[in-house]
Amino acid sequence: MIGIGLLGCGRIGEVHALSLSRLRGARLVAVADAMPEAAERLAAEYGAEARSAEAVIGAADVDAIIIGTPTTAHFDQIHAAAAAGKAIFCEKPIDLSSDRVRSCIEAIEAAGVPVMTAFNRRFDPHFATLERRLRAGAIGEIELVMITSRDPAPPPIGYIENSGGLFRDMTIHDLDMARFLLGEEPVEIFATGSCLVDPAIGGAGDIDTAAVTLRTASGRICQNTNSRRATYGYAQRNEVNGAAGKLSAANVAENLVEQAGPEGFTRAPSMHFFLERYEAAYALEMAHFVDARVHGAQPRPNAQDGLRAQLLAEEAERSIDEKQPETL
Numbered sequence: 001m002i003g004i005g006l007l008g009c010g011r012i013g014e015v016h017a018l019s020l021s022r023l024r025g026a027r028l029v030a031v032a033d034a035m036p037e038a039a040e041r042l043a044a045e046y047g048a049e050a051r052s053a054e055a056v057i058g059a060a061d062v063d064a065i066i067i068g069t070p071t072t073a074h075f076d077q078i079h080a081a082a083a084a085g086k087a088i089f090c091e092k093p094i095d096l097s098s099d100r101v102r103s104c105i106e107a108i109e110a111a112g113v114p115v116m117t118a119f120n121r122r123f124d125p126h127f128a129t130l131e132r133r134l135r136a137g138a139i140g141e142i143e144l145v146m147i148t149s150r151d152p153a154p155p156p157i158g159y160i161e162n163s164g165g166l167f168r169d170m171t172i173h174d175l176d177m178a179r180f181l182l183g184e185e186p187v188e189i190f191a192t193g194s195c196l197v198d199p200a201i202g203g204a205g206d207i208d209t210a211a212v213t214l215r216t217a218s219g220r221i222c223q224n225t226n227s228r229r230a231t232y233g234y235a236q237r238n239e240v241n242g243a244a245g246k247l248s249a250a251n252v253a254e255n256l257v258e259q260a261g262p263e264g265f266t267r268a269p270s271m272h273f274f275l276e277r278y279e280a281a282y283a284l285e286m287a288h289f290v291d292a293r294v295h296g297a298q299p300r301p302n303a304q305d306g307l308r309a310q311l312l313a314e315e316a317e318r319s320i321d322e323k324q325p326e327t328l
Contacts, residue, residue: 002064003027004066006056006066007032008068010033012068029059053077063086067091068091078094078107087115094303096164097310119306123281124280134247138245139241143243145239145241146223147177148238150227151227155228157198157201160206167212175313186215187215188215192211192319196208211223233253236277253271315328
């Protein structure tokens with residue numbers, strides 16, 4: 001039985017606590033949060049203890065640390081957990097700076113602890129099935145990958161101001177997915193973006209609408225589009241065109257009922273947001289982390305995957321600033 005310590009008892013911490021409660025190989029031992037009442041509430045709900053973050057990391061009954069705190073806290077908590085010899089599960093991004101991510105990796109490697117970067121979309125049953133079929137050669141050589149990711153509405157401006165920008169906060173998931181599906185590393189990136197949804201986002205120095213094109217050494221192309229607005233629900237679609245056909249994963253609707261009448265056909269909207277859409281992915285990524293810990297294996301995606309996605313996000317920003325493609 002693996003003892004787990006959870007740092008961060010907000011929305012994502014609650015998701016991970018629920019996932020752990022359904023796993024036989026792990027037990028949530030202790031939780032911590034900057035707001036003690038949040039830690040007390042989650043601890044009571046799942047039979048854990050509320051402790052300070054330092055006490056959770058240093059506890060003898062904790063084998064692994066889940067870091068679900070704000071990004072600004074990740075750096076110090078990763079270093080502390082690595083020094084304590086704990087396995088680490090860290091929400092994306094590891095940090096908003098690739099140099100600081102490298103520092104985290106150095107600490108991780110020096111300590112010899114396993115680390116997983118939580119790019120949960122790799123574990124979505126639909127996207128994972130698509131990737132397995134790609135690797136099995138179902139559509140031959142990959143030529144073009146298309147990734148669509150659009151939020152139903154923008155987050156509060158207070159969140160935008162501290163998010164690190166669209167590419168580090170939102171697009172980074174799609175940049176990891178691009179690597180996951182392409183099967184080889186991008187060597188060139190070109191990005192463009194605008195503020196079309198909310199002028200306040202532009203006032204905060206960010207964009208809310210973007211397109212990113214990636215090209216690999218073999219010439220494979222990935223086109224990714226992002227928006228902070230999709231009035232029809234949470235838009236999450238992947239499509240891959242290959243030499244022998246196409247694979248695609250469509251939006252997941254609230255239900256599969258379709259109504260027909262003289263006025264036409266109507267269907268349910270897409271699931272509203274990421275907690276509902278990726279519920280299964282969150283459970284499967286946590287199961288993977290625990291299983292890897294039980295068997296002494298390195299979970300994936302790892303810290304290097306987190307670094308590569310961060311570097312792509314930084315180059316996307318540079319591409320917008322310089323209005324030209326960037327060589328990776």
